[in-house]
């Protein structure tokens with residue numbers, strides 16, 4: 001498909017290592033994709049679902065030991081250890097290549113190697129970047145065809161250039177003891193072995209568009225962030241854009257596709273989704289920060305998605321979707337997951353492939369769940385009813401506000417505004433959130449997750465903070481920076497704030513602040529709304545006192561946080577910018593007053 005010698009030589013080298021029976025180029029045609037779907041159905045890799053109820057949809061189950069990203073086995077392989085930093089796992093490049101070569105050697109014998117040329121961003125556009133993923137998994141091919149722009153036009157756009165990210169993925173034996181997700185930012189290379197799960201193997205996503213891209217962004221003066229992008233349309237037709245960074249499974253897809261509360265819809269407000277997971281941001285000629293979504297689809301969390309929480313996401317999954325690790329309803333040949341509705345299927349197979357007894361299902365006991373808590377859907381962005389008209393605009397959209405947020409049962413208020421870009425960078429750097437099922441390991445443990453990028457910065461976290469500060473100096477009309485928390489709980493552990501579509505009420509305050517149209521109350525951590533400025537019209541069970549409670553800043557618990565932040569900064573190491581230590585000291589002083 002190409003005469004590009006860099007591409008050909010590299011593929012020859014990888015094929016010599018992995019020894020596939022054949023090599024197949026993915027051209028992006030529907031005929032080829034359809035043939036691959038048929039083959040995957042034949043081998044049992046995918047199950048074809050009810051054509052009437054879920055047209056062109058499929059179900060896939062991963063191995064039971066392979067259901068989430070594996071942060072402990074994810075490595076940044078830079079020549080110098082300091083360049084990867086203390087937050088990343090590090091291996092010397094030569095050592096890593098050698099170690100993984102042993103695992104890759106001969107691993108594709110009896111298998112086909114697929115060559116997927118893909119573009120992150122609109123093919124051929126100024127800000128797009130090209131990758132080629134080699135994989136022995138049809139599931140990966142079919143997901144990449146949804147999540148990225150892939151096929152012949154990409155290889156044509158590459159021409160004879162050497163500027164592409166070289167990705168090698170092999171399922172090998174899906175051996176968790178030998179699972180490695182390794183990045184070589186200095187070589188534009190990613191090697192992933194012994195997994196078949198999304199974030200570990202769809203190399204365009206977290207591996208390229210965040211880890212490698214964040215490294216490139218620092219070198220080239222732009223930013224790659226774990227952010228959704230949405231547009232809020234006012235009754236007069238004007239649209240303002242917000243980007244928001246929340247850790248994995250903390251509400252990006254939901255916020256990006258939200259449906260405004262009824263009273264706002266009646267007034268003419270609308271929300272448009274530009275992206276739900278990743279944003280590439282750069283300074284525009286007008287001095288504003290512009291964002292593009294480099295992806296072409298959504299790899300969204302299934303559990304909790306329903307026609308009330310996120311009707312747009314549900315509609316997105318009604319056709320041409322791949323479901324991973326959800327319940328298979330055998331009576332209807334459809335799918336189900338916890339939180340879809342109150343009618344679990346009676347005759348069903350769970351995510352592990354075993355008969356599932358819905359009568360034993362207990363909401364509080366994860367081990368009785370039919371769908372894995374990190375089960376996902378893969379669907380084209382264009383399936384989404386509220387996809388923005390700017391989704392495929394290579395220039396992107398201008399960002400008015402950057403919003404950070406996490407899952408905090410206590411401490412963080414519903415919303416607060418930072419003082420300026422430096423203080424906002426500090427606010428992002430001290431983010432914390434309870435861990436979720438999106439990554440292997442304990443769930444519900446509070447950990448620091450700066451800018452929701454802890455698992456995704458492809459270099460030293462201290463340098464990443466410095467890059468944020470540096471970017472601020474280069475954006476004359478910088479977005480204002482906020483922090484939100486939809487997840488405060490009462491003493492019984494119930495969420496106090498209704499969340500989902502009602503989060504729009506907070507976004508409107510945020511945008512009003514950006515325009516200087518609303519006052520705020522200064523607290524030691526930043527500016528919070530006056531309780532009466534969060535519109536509670538039509539909200540059941542939420543009073544102005546509820547809002548007051550959600551906005552409280554408890555000095556004691558914040559002082560505990562300060563101590564924990566200081567420990568975290570120490571762990572990040574000596575490249576944490578002095579400005580952030582100044583911010584921390586100033587925060588502590590204000591809290592102690």
Ligand code: GTP
Pocket residue numbers: 246247248249250251252253254255276277299300301303304305309438486487495498499500503
């Ligand atoms: P990744 O794809 O892992 O990066 O996650 P994400 O940030 O896109 O998370 P997503 O929107 O899929 O939400 C994950 C979980 O949080 C789902 O189970 C949602 O139902 C739940 N959730 C999302 N928004 C809210 C909210 O406003 N309030 C509450 N209580 N739960 C929410």
Ligand code: SPV
Pocket residue numbers: 068069197198199200205206247248249277299438439
């Ligand atoms: C996340 O974990 O943040 C995801 C899913 O968006 S994955 O693609 O697996 O990383």
Ligand code: MN
Pocket residue numbers: 226247248249277
């Ligand atoms: Mn994500």
